[in-house]
Amino acid sequence: MNYESEVKARVGIIGLGAVGSAFAHAMSFFHPCVGYDIKGKGSWNEILKTQVVFICVQTPGGFDDRLDCSAVDDVLSRLTESRFQGICVVKSTVRVGYMDSAKARFPRLHLVYMPEFLREKSNFQWSVNPDRIVISGDETAVDEVLKLFSWVDGLEEIVPVLRMPFRDAEIGKLAHNAYIATKVSFTNEMERISREHGADPSSVMSVIHADRRVKSREHLRPGLGAYGGKCVPKDTRELINASHNTPLLKAVETVNENHQNFRLVVNTKPPVPQSVENRSH
């Protein structure tokens, strides 16, 4: 597809942190873009002249151990008060059930949910070249939003575009981070057992990496890995507290939290000596 033949839309990005700034950078190659952040960047009036806004504000763990979506609420209230006519795409990770509740509370807005999966360390590359696009909302609005991504040649053939109801997308986004947390907890447990017995956790994990059924080494290397970042722990906790029955995820959380202390001890102790006898079993 020749992108030049596509109609360009004016795009707004609200919240210019790790996600918003990377996304604005990527979008600005293909569309006229304006950004706005309450920390004093950009202009709200310019946002109101756009056809689609992407909301990328923070949703930290809240007082009730669920994701605190009040910054998203603030933006949606302000867009309603400003009589914004365009499409509002929520990219922030939200608590389970948030989008349906937002739809009921902000009926004048055209809401779409499109969670972000980028990795903070290389946020621009992940923004331009996503592994998948997850999107939910009213069909017409979703189609309009997807048109903005037609820079990817044959979008739907190369990048899976997963259309689904709000609830599926909300849980899917959280489930992805909970899956990563689960992999990290497995690695953490193997590291702990290895060290208990004087084995080298990296060589233990290399036995797993070498298997063709294991697709990637990501999160299978000793260390806190993704659990050291800001999203995986809070999103896992959201999923734990969104249900009354999550024994696996509770165990995952406990293993990973205990491992933070374990790593502190390991990092301050000299390495465990490896004997030939230990290595040969």
Ligand SMILES: NC(=O)c1ccc[n+]([C@@H]2O[C@H](COP(=O)([O-])OP(=O)(O)OC[C@H]3O[C@@H](n4cnc5c(N)ncnc54)[C@H](O)[C@@H]3O)[C@@H](O)[C@H]2O)c1
């Ligand atoms: N950081 C990541 O790697 C990552 C990856 C995937 C998804 N997410 C999710 O994306 C969302 C954003 O994460 P982030 O890391 O970019 O957060 P961040 O804290 O880096 O940035 C959020 C920005 O939003 C601004 N903001 C807050 N309220 C505002 C308002 N009312 N109007 C305008 N701007 C406002 C803040 O000033 C801040 O600059 C979160 O829901 C997060 O869970 C983050």
